[in-house]
Amino acid sequence: MKFIHYLEKIKNVDLLGLISLSIFFLFFAIMLTWVFRANKQKLKEIGRIPLDH
Template sequence: MKFIHYLEKITGVSIYPLTSFIIFGLFFLGVLIWVMKTDKKRLQDISRIPLD
């Protein structure tokens, strides 16, 4: 028996993919806004961390 058959028996399981998509979207949007607003000098300093 496949895993999907177990999920079909759970009431309201269809909300989980939508919830995870919304959380991912909000996180991605938050990071995008942070990158756009952050000072370019700070981003250059952060990018050099692995090399130091």
Template sequence: MKFIKGHMESIDGVATYPMISLLIFFLFFSLLFWWVFTASKSHIKEMGELPLDNDNQ
């Protein structure tokens, strides 16, 4: 563990990587949240019934 800590401290700008990861995480789930609330109810119903549809076989 000491090797990893020493190695990470030697990288310039290593503190920016967690911030970038947090930003990507926040953007992804914000877009997903937006999509869930703006998706049409008919599309959600159609996708929900898809596993029960036996006409495709």
């Protein structure tokens, strides 16, 4: 039996897919906004942390 047949048996599988896609999009939209609004100097400091031993 193929995987798609298992998905067809799940009730509201279309709703679950829509919710998952929404969470995925929302997370990356928030992260993109944070990156563009973040203090560039602070990001450079954070980026140097692994190298400053």
